Amino acid sequence: MSEFIVRLKGQQDQIVDKFVEQGIFSNKTEVVRAGILELYNKYHNLMNKENELMFKVAQKIDSEKNKSISEKEFLAKYPHLK
Numbered sequence: 001m002s003e004f005i006v007r008l009k010g011q012q013d014q015i016v017d018k019f020v021e022q023g024i025f026s027n028k029t030e031v032v033r034a035g036i037l038e039l040y041n042k043y044h045n046l047m048n049k050e051n052e053l054m055f056k057v058a059q060k061i062d063s064e065k066n067k068s069i070s071e072k073e074f075l076a077k078y079p080h081l082k
Helices: 011-021 028-064 071-077
Strands: none
Touching: 011 028, 028 071
16 A cells, blocks of 8 residues: 655645535545546546447458457457557
8 A cells, every 4th residue: 555645725625625524525535535436437437448449340340351350369469458
């Protein structure tokens, strides 16, 4: 587990304080942790959707060439999408 200091000011600080004041989170640390998890879920899901789309496009291209491609072959061909 790592530790670091986050300095918030202005609107960011006010938003965090409101979450704590309204009892949604017990403290500021919980607000930041929840925000990190929310960002991960948002962008992880976007990346998965992008990978699915690229897989479908690759399947279509290969089907037009009269050959099929499995997901395993696709990921071997495009390892950066794993």
